Structures are given as C-alpha cells and as structure tokens.
Amino acid sequence: MGTAGIYSEIFASLASNQSLFPSLPEITIRLRATLNDPRCDIASAAKLLKTDPGLSAFIMRIANSVRYMSRFPPKDLEAALRRIGLEAASRLATTFAIRSSFETSNPVLKSMLVASYRNATKVSVISYFLAERFSGFDPSKAMLAGLLQDIALPPILLRLSERPDVFEDAGKRLRAVDQLAPLVGVLILKNWGFDDELIEVVRTRKDWMRDPYESADLSDIVIIARLHSMIGTSEFTDCPSFVQVPAFHKLPFGELTPGQSIKMLEDAQDELADIARLLGGG
Numbered sequence: 001m002g003t004a005g006i007y008s009e010i011f012a013s014l015a016s017n018q019s020l021f022p023s024l025p026e027i028t029i030r031l032r033a034t035l036n037d038p039r040c041d042i043a044s045a046a047k048l049l050k051t052d053p054g055l056s057a058f059i060m061r062i063a064n065s066v067r068y069m070s071r072f073p074p075k076d077l078e079a080a081l082r083r084i085g086l087e088a089a090s091r092l093a094t095t096f097a098i099r100s101s102f103e104t105s106n107p108v109l110k111s112m113l114v115a116s117y118r119n120a121t122k123v124s125v126i127s128y129f130l131a132e133r134f135s136g137f138d139p140s141k142a143m144l145a146g147l148l149q150d151i152a153l154p155p156i157l158l159r160l161s162e163r164p165d166v167f168e169d170a171g172k173r174l175r176a177v178d179q180l181a182p183l184v185g186v187l188i189l190k191n192w193g194f195d196d197e198l199i200e201v202v203r204t205r206k207d208w209m210r211d212p213y214e215s216a217d218l219s220d221i222v223i224i225a226r227l228h229s230m231i232g233t234s235e236f237t238d239c240p241s242f243v244q245v246p247a248f249h250k251l252p253f254g255e256l257t258p259g260q261s262i263k264m265l266e267d268a269q270d271e272l273a274d275i276a277r278l279l280g281g282g
Contacts, residue, residue, distance in 0.1 A: 006166060007179050010159045014184050020155045021188050022101035027052050028093055035090035045086055046077040049093075058096050059089060061278050065271075088140040095124070095144045099280050101154055109157055116157070117280075119229065120150035125275040126225035129268055134252050137221060145201040145222050147279075148194075152184035152202075153177060174235070181205050208239065211246035220247035228265055 014020055024032075034040050034048055049056050056077055063080035064073050074080040081089055102117035104110055124146030131142035156177055160167045166176055185202035197218055204210050204219045206226065224247050230236040242248045265272065 006163060007176060010156065010163075010176075011180060011183055013159060014155055015187055018187070018191055020158070021191055022151065022154055024094065024192060025097050025100060027055075028097040031055075031093045032090050035086045035093070040086060042078050042081050042086075045081055045089065049077055049081075049089075055093055055096050058278055059084070059092060062092060065275070084140070088138070091138075091140040091144045095140075095147055095279065098147050098151065101151060104154065104158075106158070106161075108161055109154075112157060113154055116150060116153045120147050120153075121276050121279045122229040123147070123149060123222065123226045124279065125272045126228050126265065127222050128275060129265065129272055130221050130225055130251070131218075134216075134221075136216075137218065141198075142218060142221050142225075143275075145198055145218055146225055148189065148198055148202055149185065149205045149222060149226070150181065151188050152181045156180050156184055178206055182207075208245050214250070216247065216250035216252070220250050223247045224251060228262070231262065 031048060035045055049059060060074070060077065060080050063083045074083050084092070099117060102113045102120075104113055124143050127146035128139045128143040131137035132139040157167075157173075160173060160176055166172045182203050182205045185205065186199055189199045189202055200217075201219045201222050204223065206223075208223065208227070210219065210223065223245065224242075227236075227239060227242065227245065230239060
C-alpha cells in the first residue's frame with residue numbers, strides 16, 4: 001500500500017471509531033456548560049472551579065499575570081473570575097484540560113507525546129502573546145487555538161505506531177502527521193462541539209499560503225505563532241520565510257520586520273516561559 005493509501009486507511013479508521021479520540025474530562029465539560037450559561041454568576045462558577053485545585057490555581061495565576069496586572073491583584077477565585085470574565089475562564093479551563101489528551105502509558109509513544117505537547121504549548125503561548133498585543137483578538141481563545149491545532153496527534157501517532165514502515169522513519173512520520181492532523185483535528189473539534197473559528201484554525205494547520213480574507217483572523221495568528229515556534233528546528237528550513245506568508249502581512253505589525261518580530265518574542269521570553277510552565281509544557 002502506498003503512503004496516500006495508508007493516510008486514507010488511518011483517517012477512515014479514526015473517523016469510523018471516534019472512541020479513539022481524546023475526550024475532555026467530565027469537570028471540563030461541566031465547567032464549559034456552566035460558564036457559558038448566561039444565567040451563571042461568579043459565585044456559582046467559583047464554587048465549581050474549586051472542585052479542581054489545579055485548575056483553580058491556573059486561573060488565579062493567569063488573573064495575576066502581566067496582561068491583567070493592576071494595583072489590586074485578585075486575592076480569591078471570585079475576584080479572579082471578575083477580572084478575566086467567565087467566557088475567558090471557560091476557554092482557559094479547556095486549555096488546562098488538554099494536557100491529559102497527550103498522556104499515555106504506551107512506552108513507545110510516551111516521549112513522543114511529551115515532545116508533541118511541549119511543541120503545542122510553544123505554539124499556544126506565542127499565539128497568546130501575539131493576540132494580546134493586537135487589538136481585535138482574544139488572547140485566551142488564541143491560547144486554546146494554538147493547543148488545539150495538535151489535538152489529533154495522540155490518536156494519529158497511536159495508529160501510525162501500527163505501521164512500522166512509516167512510524168519508524170522520522171520524515172515519513174512527520175509527513176503523515178502533517179497530512180492527517182488537520183483532517184482528524186476537525187473531526188475531534190466537531191465531536192467536542194467547538195465553534196467554526198477554532199475548527200478553521202485546526203483545518204489550516206501549517207497552511208502557510210492560506211489567504212482567504214483581506215483582514216487577519218485567528219488562524220493567521222496561530223500560523224505566525226507556529227512559524228515562530230519552529231525557528232531553530234530542522235523543519236524551519238523547509239518553511240517559507242515570514243515575508244512569503246500572507247498572514248504576516250495581515251497582522252498589524254506596522255513597520256515591524258521579521259527580525260524585529262523575533263526580537264519581540266525573545267524580549268518576552270520570561271513571560272512566555274511562565275505561561276508554558278502553567279500549561280505544564282515548560
């Protein structure tokens with residue numbers, strides 16, 4: 001069977017057996033439903049969040065981060081929720097939960113999934129950083145979008161591990177992941193009930209020449225974040241330059257050059273590393 005046939009077979013097997021898809025923890029599903037309910041108030045949201053100490057600590061750290069800095073930092077969870085808003089809290093809860101999707105007891109996949117999550121986290125935090133600096137974008141949604149682009153990697157790698165001829169060849173494995181991740185990722189997000197904007201982000205993973213609109217959208221933010229995240233890797237040599245990517249020219253960098261945009265991220269290295277540690281990918 002040729003490579004294209006293997007891709008088709010793996011996609012068909014995952015599409016027909018969605019039990020292989022990662023699932024959101026029950027607490028995350030409940031939180032999304034509660035926090036997105038227009039009748040939800042701060043007190044009830046805080047009460048539910050407190051049932052997950054790790055998530056509560058994550059929300060508190062985000063609310064006390066540079067983006068939300070003020071003279072009066074929030075001292076408790078209710079104050080933190082008032083600071084960041086329930087909609088952002090819902091996205092942050094999902095972001096926090098995604099790490100579990102990359103956990104496995106399979107010794108063959110374990111180190112690979114750890115590396116995959118670390119890379120996804122890098123895209124996520126750079127997406128957050130870019131979104132908070134450009135008006136019109138929600139940083140919490142950009143952070144979630146960056147992670148979701150790679151949500152299909154765990155089931156794809158599991159299926160690929162059954163094909164040693166592809167799995168054990170790093171180049172073939174990468175090409176298979178790049179081919180399948182957008183397709184399988186869209187299925188997962190539809191299964192989870194996510195909105196069209198996030199689905200489009202996943203659909204356009206590594207679609208460097210994507211150029212459907214004159215103005216920038218969330219997919220453009222994540223495309224540029226991913227390109228930045230690949231600097232210094234062997235993959236980066238096969239990527240187009242920043243000036244060749246339509247998304248770079250749509251984002252409001254002003255007169256910022258690719259070199260200056262890289263420096264902007266280097267200057268924020270501590271902030272980015274802190275967020276990555278919060279997500280468990282640092």
